[in-house]
Amino acid sequence: MAHEQSIGRSPGFAEHAYWALATDQLIGQLVTSASGLSSLKAASRRAKFGRNALTLGSGGSAMAVFVRQLRSALGLVIVFAAAVSGFVGEGHEAAIIGAIVLASCILSFTQEYGASRAMEALQERISRKAT
Structure with missing residues (x-):
C-alpha cells in the first residue's frame, strides 16, 4: 500500500505536511473519504495499527521523579565537581555547588511532577467515546 507511507516524515516534509x-x-493519501471510514475499514485499521489512544504511563513516584533530575549528564558532572571540590578541601565551593544543584533539582522536580499530575487529571476528564 503505497498510500500508507508516513506523511510529513520525508525530506522536505514541510512541503508535504498534511x-x-x-x-x-489528503483524503487520497489517507485512503479514506470526506465522510470518514466505514465501520469495517475502521475495525480493519484498528486491528492493524491498534487503538488511536495515548498510552497512560505513570510518571513514577515523587522520589523517582526527583532522582531522574540528578541522572542527566550535566547534573552528574556538576555533582562530580562538587565532590571533587569537597575532596580537595574547598568545602565552601562544594557547598555552593551543592546548593545550586539542589535548588535546580527542586525547581525541575516541581515542574515535572506538577505537569505529570495535571496531565493525569486532564486524561481523567476527556471523553473516551467518539460520535
Whole structure:
C-alpha cells in the first residue's frame, strides 16, 4: 500500500505536511473519504495499527521523579565537581555547588511532577467515546 507511507516524515516534509495539502490530496493519501471510514475499514485499521489512544504511563513516584533530575549528564558532572571540590578541601565551593544543584533539582522536580499530575487529571476528564 503505497498510500500508507508516513506523511510529513520525508525530506522536505514541510512541503508535504498534511495541513498544507489540498483536501482531496489528503483524503487520497489517507485512503479514506470526506465522510470518514466505514465501520469495517475502521475495525480493519484498528486491528492493524491498534487503538488511536495515548498510552497512560505513570510518571513514577515523587522520589523517582526527583532522582531522574540528578541522572542527566550535566547534573552528574556538576555533582562530580562538587565532590571533587569537597575532596580537595574547598568545602565552601562544594557547598555552593551543592546548593545550586539542589535548588535546580527542586525547581525541575516541581515542574515535572506538577505537569505529570495535571496531565493525569486532564486524561481523567476527556471523553473516551467518539460520535
